[in-house]
Amino acid sequence: MSAIVTLPTGPLGVTFKGSNPPVIKEVKYDSSMFGNLKCGYSVQSIIRANGIEVKATNSVELAKLIKATSEDEGRKLKCLMTLPAEVEFLLPEGDVGLTVTQEKGLALVTKIDNASPLKHLVRVGMAVDCFTLPDGSTMTGCNADKVMEWLKFNQEAGRVMILKDPSLGDLSPPSYSQSNSAMEIPPGGTSILGLRFQGTPLPQLMSIDPRSELKGRVQADMVIAALRCPDGREYQGFDASYLAKLLDETADYEGRQLYLMNKYDEDVPAEPLLKMWLPVFGTAEELGLVFGGKPTRIKHVAPHSELHGLVKKNMQVVNIWWNKSPAVQDLSPDGIAESLADSSGCDRCLILTNIYDSLPDETVVTFPPGNLGLRFAETPPKVVGFTRDSVARKLVDVGMVADTLMLDSGTPYTNLEPTKLTRTLIANAGSGKRTIRFINPGVVPLTKPGDLPKPDKMSLMLPASKLFLNMKGMFPCYITQVKPNSPLVGKLPNGMAVDEVIIDGRSYSGFSAVELSKLLKESAHKPGRVLKLSNPSLNFN
Structure with a gap:
């Protein structure tokens, strides 16, 4: 025309x-x-x-x-009245008054507001070929919904847009490149934040709920590479299920940060890690940490420790960093204790792996009424995941095994099977007394029919004879079996944690199963020995 x-x-x-x-x-x-x-x-x-x-x-x-x-x-x-072949321009700060609509597979400008500062540059009918944000994030061959989202939620100066005449057929192929960024997130669990992510070994952000506070501040299709908590923890390289659990566990925290990366970035974390910033002062003993094994793992976190509940038993130490740390470190238990002593007074962090396997030995959970959102597999029933809004995320870890179920009647049920357990929990959804004892199957044995109930604490006077006990674990160790020929049959329940042994008036504690077995064997002829034990589930509620 x-x-x-x-x-x-x-x-x-x-x-x-x-x-x-x-x-x-x-x-x-x-x-x-x-x-x-x-x-x-x-x-x-x-x-x-x-x-x-x-x-x-x-x-x-x-x-x-x-x-x-x-x-x-x-x-x-x-x-x-032709369209320009190509127009490249810098968008001013604020709302630019453009409406972009997807038509025939193209993101076309379909309306320009009368007050638009771009009215002298932009023409209706032009295709958005490239859009770049100030942080370097870029899309080409654009999608209209994505363009409108970027225009709405990214209104700072420095945005660049390239428009082309679609009739010329010189449009760029679709591509998307998001810059890595750290973003503070508000308090709230997974459902409150409105983030939908999935995948393993790293979670990919799939979408953001339109009602979420984070809508527009974070782009879908990014990899969530790290979660930083204000208590000094930084988790890296976790999968989607573990991220959901972490977000729910830290839902009350102010100042959490998510670190998001382009999924094609070569520097994405290769394995799950916990970077734990430690108190500035303190040796291993003063921090309440006990290390052991090969490779070195955390064997015990004292209940009084500032790190109790933050780092967990069985996490493996891969490094200790401080400003004077040697390039090559002795990562044996003694070497780590020495490094913690040397670094006292410095900013320092403990880098840990084996994150998924750092399960508590035992935990007993009484669930509220309603749907629990627990997913079980295998026999005995192992927790393998949660539904999106599960109340159980904060209460039990993936990998724990359901050992005992107790309902309103007070009768304990053992030898559980996953399908039957799930149906029983659903059938009793109105009850507030559904109680499950979960155990770490690598440490604590399953309850057998006829096992004695475990008290919170107990003390036993030991006879001057061989005890015929099986034990397992470290700091504390557990009585895994009271053999039929033991003099403690009917007195000592299986699964109790040994806290202290008193021999000739002297107290012994902080031992492994091997050390305790040796101690009891060497003192078998001595009368008046006392064994002090506790129910291990009390430490994890």
């Missing part, structure tokens, strides 16, 4: 580019032609006041001719 526009005298405030034909590059805001001429129009000729038509061949000659005839009244510009 062509148009013939009458030009006023004086400067026009219009710039041109190109040749054969030249096209209008920009119509300035203060131009008297604003709204009559538009960027992208192809100029065919200028018609002088005397009626002579001069063909426009290039932008330089056209500009000279317009300037030379600036005092002539009645001159006209003959144009074709």
